[in-house]
Amino acid sequence: MAANIKVGISACVLGERVRFDSGHKLSRFVTNELSKHFEFVSVCPEVESGMPVPRPTIRLISDKERIALVESKDQSQNHTQSMLDFSATRIKQLSKQDLCGYIVCAKSPTCGMERVKVYGSNMAEKNGIGLYTNELMQQMPWLPIEEDGRLNDPVLKENFVTRVFCLDDFYQSMQGEPTAGKIVAFHSRYKLTLMAHHPQSYKLLGKLVANIAHYDIDDFYQLYRNGLMQAMAIRASRKNNTNVLMHIQGYFKRDLKRQEKAELCNVIDSYRQGVLPLLAPMTLLKHHMNRYPDDYLQSQKFLNPYPEELRLRYGL
Template identity: 70%
Template sequence: MEQQIKVGISSCVLGEKVRFDSGHKISKFVTKELFPYFEFVPICPEVGSGMTVPRPTIRLVSEEDRIALVETKDASIDHTDQVVSYSKEKVRQLMQDDLCGYIVCAKSPTCGMERVKVYKKGGAESVGVGLFTSELMRAMPWLPVEEDGRLNDPVLKENFITRVYALNDFYQSMGSAPTRGKIVAFHSRYKLILMAHHPTSYKTLGKLVANIKDYDIIEFYQIYREGFMSAIAHRASRKNNTNVLMHLQGYFKRSLDKSEKQELRQVIDDYRVGLLPLLAPLTLIKHYLSAHPDAYLSGQTYLEPYPQELRLRYGL
């Protein structure tokens, strides 16, 4: 059996009863669909930093020079330092662990990724990021981070899972130590994914890899990892996917007869205008690839970025 991919997760999203009211926020998608593929590392920064279950509610408050985490009913009880200290230490541990993604609890003052309420004196409020997640994203800018609720959106879900699998593939491909050859081979397999997600980065990363000899290998590894993960964080648009499909179509110019070419053209066009999901042209291309093998195409991760059993391309 394949080694499971390590993904951090807010404990409550996994179903642990660690919330202020002794409840949880279990995600059925996580526990039913993803559980067979990922090894989840559950973390609750509030409990981890010493708060009790149950506990008074807490919120973020904007002070003159910092964002503080205080109790809602008594703002003089301040948990900021203990949570920040715990978060820094926990994230430092996670950095040693080849973590490939993180699913956080939305709107939480410690775990929220965006649109977390930050209160100000006078009653006005703005939005920010939970204290733990802020530390996580600052220390590991390459890490795919997503909120539990946003994983109900088919496009955001597919993008997050693509990134998790890509980062895991990157780490597995590097083995015990990165080399120039390993990075060039990895980049070659991900060319079409980059083209679909962010054509500008496809070009800039191509130039970067062409000059790999000019860099210290560890420095290059870090620059490439961040650049690559930032590129695929852009969601693959229908227009960019269509360009990739037409690029793939070009590889079969000599091997398909007139009616097969017409069929492939039609299926790609039906995807382009939204009549068919991405799965339809890809299934046909894989069928033609098995009949007319091509080593370069067979190696392209774009054709199967994650297990088909996850059924993520049905909704794209």
């Protein structure tokens, strides 16, 4: 499979020696698994904004009305404005590339996504966002963003990869020119996915799509993309997945024998109780779909949200 889905990434996570101590934070999952599917766009805000390697450590401090980026041992060396200027310019460039996701370096005062230390006069609080990543979130609110360390969690990992492939599918479906028909067709394929992630958003987006004729198509494209990715950012729960599995099960009520129905019910219930992984009912449902094909079900991305070789549903 061609690695053509563009994903931004902190350069150190790719193994580039750009950190303050000339080190890196190589992620094996990123380089060994995701690199087969993603084309990474590498960025190191600190180096690209003019800081040397190696360099003095930097930190975020609470500076009156705003957060400032300064050197840890000499707070008179203030890098706040240069980092903000760089971030605005670089992210504006990235926004033209149809990025489908971004992997940032955890705890970094420039790239951290959450719980970055912010030093006050008396103590440090883990409530900050790196200056660069904060600008990224502001300029591209629809973009899936995740930290390198959180990708070790199977649920967070699966959710991030699902969102990246979803956004890529959306862009590919539009083919550079959104139309009402393309958006309606895309939404139809993601109905079960949205039900699993956030039933309320599924209903709201359904109403929105039903009124697409009342909008300028470019405005609707932006509105739908934001709503779609906000919904996808909510992790699919075991309860919601179970409801979707039972919904799919209903399509086979006339085809399956009593014993087969009982087996399917038991496997879905075992998943609901946490005894079996999601992969178990999914495999059985796909088996029945091969025997009794249904055009609507076969179009649903819930069943195949990303390449199977990523093996992300094994731990769910």
